[in-house]
Structures are given as structure tokens and as C-alpha cells.
């Protein structure tokens with residue numbers, strides 16, 4: 012199928028990033044949201060990004076920002092906007108009832124051939140699409156934040172997606188440019204919470220909640236905590252704000268329902284969420300973002316609460332669960348997915364020989380936190396995952 016017209020529902024951080032990159036890929040894009048103000052914000056950000064590229068001479072085929080913006084429409088009415096769409100990508104708030112409503116409306120008004128994709132980061136694509144009237148045409152298409160710079164797109168099979176819909180989704184994903192290198196498209200074979208990238212890192216949030224709460228209880232500052240974990244592309248509290256406290260909160264609630272109660276949001280995350288301190292997008296989260304991306308005060312010293320050995324063991328264990336559940340059948344895909352989605356080396360390759368040591372680390376972590384979810388899974392214990400390249 013030849014995709015020309017793309018509808019992106021939700022003009023927020025993810026939605027406008029998806030829209031900008033789709034425009035750059037040569038598609039006509041209609042951005043849909045529920046308030047004029049949200050649409051204006053999203054459109055302005057897209058234009059800002061396009062102008063930045065124009066000023067650096069990085070727009071393809073000698074085109075101007077205005078050339079691309081001509082292909083960008085906005086609408087407050089999904090039922091009208093979707094009438095000539097070939098593909099919808101939904102990027103609204105992480106609430107199942109809202110997403111289901113979007114898919115129902117889209118399914119009622121879109122042309123028969125139109126593929127409906129959700130950018131959910133955790134939720135069941137099968138359930139999101141169940142009232143769409145076209146479950147075979149519903150797929151997941153999960154982008155990473157910031158969409159222009161993160162190479163990964165996960166294309167997810169629901170229980171009902173047809174092979175043809177997945178192929179269309181994979182081809183479209185490959186055609187979307189990335190400002191930092193070639194896109195990496197991961198095919199997610201099972202519709203399970205968190206898919207690959209977020210699932211492998213999800214239980215690290217159980218540990219982080221333990222760490223955030225302990226840090227608050229013991230009176231350490233976020234700078235001191237971030238100094239424990241220096242080395243990744245973003246420190247822990249800054250990444251949490253960047254992803255969004257609401258995204259983490261809703262995600263943890265969802266994992267608590269679907270995977271284990273151990274995922275329930277901790278005290279610190281719950282408090283930030285209740286106070287509306289949602290991170291970068293609201294100007295305040297763990298950190299103050301009013302003057303741009305915060306910097307860690309390296310002179311503040313360390314809290315010495317966070318230990319890197321735990322997230323590595325946790326991700327290895329979860330990677331093995333992802334293999335056990337058939338979400339992918341290759342541990343190389345897991346490592347590549349993490350690198351493309353989070354600029355983070357995956358946990359699998361480095362542990363091919365050392366995994367027995369990680370089993371001991373996980374047992375120690377169960378003792379420390381009381382969280383049973385950290386118990387080593389069967390596939391990790393058996394060592395058979397090593398052959399699942």
C-alpha cells in the first residue's frame with residue numbers, strides 16, 4: 012500500500028515529534044488534538060524544528076521549512092481528519108479508555124484500507140483496537156523520546172494484526188528519517204506490556220522507586236543521587252523528568268496490574284504526580300526546567316544509594332523473560348533495541364559468560380528490597396538463553 016496521508020492524534024511531545032519526522036519523510040500530515048492551544052503548540056514546535064534544520068542546510072532536496080509546513084494540517088475533529096488517511100498514529104495520554112475511544116472513532120470514519128497504529132509505550136494493542144471494527148489493521152508503532160533523535164521504532168503485533176498490516180507498518184517505520192543515524196526497526200512478536208525496550212528496563216523502575224524513596228527518607232539531594240549514576244546519556248532524575256512523571260506513573264500502575272504489584276509507583280513519584288510536577292513539560296519535576304535542561308551539580312558529592320550492578324542484573328533477568336515469553340526470539344535484538352531506543356548498551360552480550368554472577372546479584376537485591384519480582388527467571392537460571400542469538 013502506498014501511504015500518502017498520515018493522521019497523528021495528540022500534538023504533545025511524542026505526537027509533534029512523530030509528525031515532524033513524518034513530514035520530513037515526505038508524507039502529508041494532519042495533527043489532531045482536542046484544543047486549539049495544543050495544536051498551535053505542536054505546530055509551532057514542528058516549525059521551529061524545521062527552521063533549525065533549514066538554517067543548518069539539513070533539509071532534503073533543497074526544500075525550505077515552509078515547503079514541509081505546507082503539508083502539515085491541523086484539526087480538532089478526528090472523524091473528519093481521518094476521512095482520507097492511509098495511516099493513523101495515536102499518541103494521546105497513556106489511558107486505556109482514551110486510546111480505545113480514539114480507535115473507535117477512527118475505525119468508524121477512516122477508509123477501509125487505513126492502518127491504525129498506537130504509540131502506546133506499555134499497553135495492549137489488542138485491547139486498544141478492540142472497538143475499532145478492524146482489529147486486523149491495528150498495530151503498535153512505538154517511537155522513543157525525542158523522536159527526531161532516537162533511532163528506534165518498535166512495530167508491534169497485536170493478537171489480531173494481519174501480516175500485511177505489520178509489513179505496511181515496518182515499511183513506513185523504515186521510511187521515517189532520524190536526525191541521528193539510521194532507524195532501527197524492532198518487530199515485536201507478542202503484545203505484552205512494555206514490548207521490548209520498555210519491558211527490559213521497566214523493573215529498573217522498581218529499583219529506582221526504592222532508591223528515590225530511600226534518598227528522600229535519608230535526606231539526600233537529587234544532585235547527590237544523580238552523582239551516584241553518572242555515565243549514561245542522562246542522569247536518573249533528569250531522564251525521569253524528560254520521559255514525564257505522568258508517563259512513568261501511568262506506566263507503573265499498568266505494570267502493577269499486568270505484571271506484578273511490585274511495580275506500584277513509589278512515594279516520591281506519587282507525590283510529584285499528585286502535585287502536577289510532571290517534569291520537563293510542566294517546567295518542574297524532580298528538577299526545575301524553567302531555564303532549559305538542568306545540569307547536575309557534580310560538586311554535591313554522592314548519596315551512595317544507587318548501585319549500577321543492580322540495573323544490569325535486573326535488565327538481564329527481564330531480557331530473559333522477554334525471550335521466555337516469545338516477545339522476540341533473539342537476545343541480539345534486545346541489545347540493539349536498547350541501544351537504538353535509549354542510547355544504552357544492552358545487558359545480554361556482556362553477560363553470556365558472567366550470568367551466574369548476576370543470579371547472585373538478583374538474590375541479593377530480593378533481600379535488600381523485599382521485591383520478589385527480582386527473583387531470577389527460569390530461562391536465566393538454565394543458561395539456555397545464551398543460544399537464543
Ligand code: CAA
Pocket residue numbers: 031059060061063064131132154155156157159160161190209244245250254258352353354
Ligand atoms: N528538529 C530539528 N533539530 C533538532 C530537533 C528537532 N525536532 N531536536 C533536536 N534537534 C537538534 C538540536 O538542535 C541539536 O542541534 P545542534 O547539535 O546543531 O545543536 C541536535 O539535534 C542535538 O540535540 P540535543 O543537543 O538536544 O541532543 P543531545 O546531544 O543533548 O542528546 C538525547 C539528547 C539524544 C536526548 C540524549 O540526552 C539521550 O540519549 N538521552 C536519553 C534519551 C532516552 O533514553 N530516551 C528514551 C526515553 S524512554 C521512551 O521514550 C520510551 C517511552 O515509551 C516513554
